[in-house]
Each structure stands twice: as C-alpha cells, then as structure tokens.
Amino acid sequence: MPVTPSPGRYAARGVFVCFEGGEGSGKSTQSGRLRAWLEAEGFSVVATFEPGDTEVGRQLRRIVLDPATGTLSDRTEALLYAADKAEHVDTVVLPALARGAVVVTDRYVDSTLAYQGAGRALDVAELEAVARWATQDLRPHLTVVLDLAPEQGLGRFSVRDRIEGESLEFHRRVRESFLQMAAADPDHYLVLDAHLPEEQIEQAVRDRVRPLLDEVAQS
Template identity: 50%
Template sequence: MTSQTPGPARGPFPGLLIAFEGGDGAGKSTQTAALAAALESRGLTVLRTREPGGTPIGEKLRSLVLEHGHGEIDGRTEALIFAASRAAHAEQVLRPALERGDVVLTDRYIDSSVAYQGAGRHLGTDRVRGINEWATAGLWPDLTVLLDVDPADGRRRRTAGDAAEDRLESEADDFHARIRGAFLELAAARPGQYLVLDAHLPVDDLAAQILDRVDALLSLRQGSSA
C-alpha cells in the first residue's frame, strides 16, 4: 500500500472534519444524515456535503465522471477530474466551514481517490494521495468513518428496486474488491484516525457507534480550547 501516514494536520480550525468512506452501497448517505440530525439536535452547526461535488464546478465534474455517455475516460484523467473537484471543494466549502467552527460531514474524500483510482485503476496509491494532498493543501479529516461492505452485497444494495448504477458502480466485482482492500489497508495504517464498522450491522447500531466516537472528538476539542 503506502508508507506515508498523513495525519489530520489541517490548520488551527475550530471546526471538525469527518469523512465517510466505503464501497458503493455501504450506507454512507444514511449514516451521514443520521449523524447530522443528532448533532443538530444539540444545537451544533453541521454542514453536509459530498464528493465529487459540493460546489457548482464540482457538481459539473461529478456528472462528467460518473454519468454514462461521455465517452472513454482513462484512469489518469479520471483521477485528475476527482482531484480538481476536490480542490474546489476544499477551498470554497470545507475550509470556510471549518473556520466558522462547523462540524463538516463529507460523503467521500481523499481516501476514495486513493482506493478507486490508486488501487482500483492501478495508478498507485502514493501517487494519487500526493495529487490530492496538493489539491487540498493538506486538508485531512479529523476522523474517517469507514463502512465496510462486501462488494457483492454492495451491488445488491445499490441495485435494489432496479436502481441504475453509475459509471464506477457498474465496474466488475474485482475492481470493487481492490477498493475494499485499499480502504481497509488505509484504516489499518492509521487506526487512531479511523472508525471501521461492518456496514451490515443495523442502521441504528451503526449510528450510535458513530455518534459515540464523534462525541469523544468533540469533548477533546472542547477540552483543548478551555
């Protein structure tokens, strides 16, 4: 995988950046919404966002790279499109929210590129990580929640009800297996910065475990600012 172990060094921001990662069909959107609702009920300001996307240019790039019908997109071009979207996201959305003191929840972040393009497309995880570290000027999450799902189960989840798969979702199972392995290796290399959960657990159980971990982070943040 990689010998690099980047941490959450991202500047003296009062806010908190939490990334949700995992294979397609892992339930990231469901858990992001649940965490946002729980934190907002306590009076915290929460920003939910997603990648690729999160900005006007990012949403255009999202449609270009995920929708079918745009012709062939080679792996290197794909990686750079994601990095370009992420650069705008970090500069225009994430940093301003963190500077305001918001809790920022992003559905996918740098690890998705490392896994999907670095491992899935065989571009090299270190190379893809380096591109994205430069694109975000070293903006790393305080916590990454990894929802681990078996690729076959993920496909069954995302195609339930005859839902159509996007360009990456429709890749073969071996592609998604490489992605799953890459996510797990990333988490194993930095266990203190990850919360790895079995995506097959009941939704409420997952939500409770995520909230407990975020509560611990918030307590640490409050203690260090006291």
C-alpha cells in the same frame, strides 16, 4: 533521498468527519443520522459530499459518473476528481471549519486512493501527492469506513453509473484499500460492519465523534 510522507494537517477549529466505503454501504444514511444528532445537540453542521457539492463540482461529477462519458484515461479521471476536491475544500470545507462548524462529508481523499489508486491501479504514492496537494493536505479528524462486500452493495442498484458499473474485482480492490488505510491509522479511523442495524452503527459513530466535539469544537 526518500521523501517522508506528510503526517497531514488537522483543522484547529471545528470537526471534520468523513464517511467512506464501497457502493451501497449506507454512507448517505449515516451522514444524515450524524447530522441530525449534532444539530439536536446544538452544533452548527455542514453536510456535504464528493464529487459534486459545488457548482464546478456538479459539472465534474456529470463527466466522471455519467455512463455516456464513455472511457476516460485513468489519469484524466483522477485529475477530474482532484479538481472537484480542490474546489470543495476551498469553498465548502475550510470556510465551515474556520467558523467552528462540524463538517460531515460523504467521501473524500480516501475514495480517490481506493477507486483510482487500487481500483484503476494507478501509482498510489503519485496519486496521493496530487490529492493531498489539491486538498491542502487537510485530513478528517475521523474517517468512518462502512465495510460491505461489493457483491452485496452493488446489488442495491438497478442502474449503475460509470464507477458502479466496474467489475467485481475492481470493487474488491477498492474495499481492501479502504480497510488497509484504516488499519494503518486506527486513531483517525473507525471501521464498522455495514450489515449492523442502522441504529447500532449510528451509536458507534456518536461514541467516536463525541470526544472530538469536546476536544476540538470547543477550542
């Protein structure tokens, strides 16, 4: 019997916003801008990232990103990322949402599906089952995809980690995966051209986040 995909779980308190996209697309910059605006509006904000924003996660980040690690089995790499997400959601994301905060994360499950699924060519359905289990099927209320051709994004790095150092074709598959996920669920995604001025991107993000603050954060 075929299994019907889960529609996901959305936190009843707080707001969960995720920034996704390829290398050098400006996720950290826009995460910081959103945080500053939210704090100025009086909201409690937790700005976080994956992999590595827990004590356990820092160790996992070193393993998966340090070029000195060398070659990992694709499945091993995927499971290390899943472990980071499990710890991150349990100890950072869910507690913050439970107290009504706005959580802004730089990367989440979609990065696993794009990089280890499309990039490494693992079975995406199997990979998603692991990632959703690790994160208790918690979904962001909004995922902002900052879209940038990998040729341009990768050119912003003089030194590359294990993932950044992958082939151009790898990163093209990653980009296409992000766009496909966004196209499949437009109610929960916002795709923006990363070439746009930072202020224009910031305003577009604010416009999509503001209704969530009214509908969710005050519930």
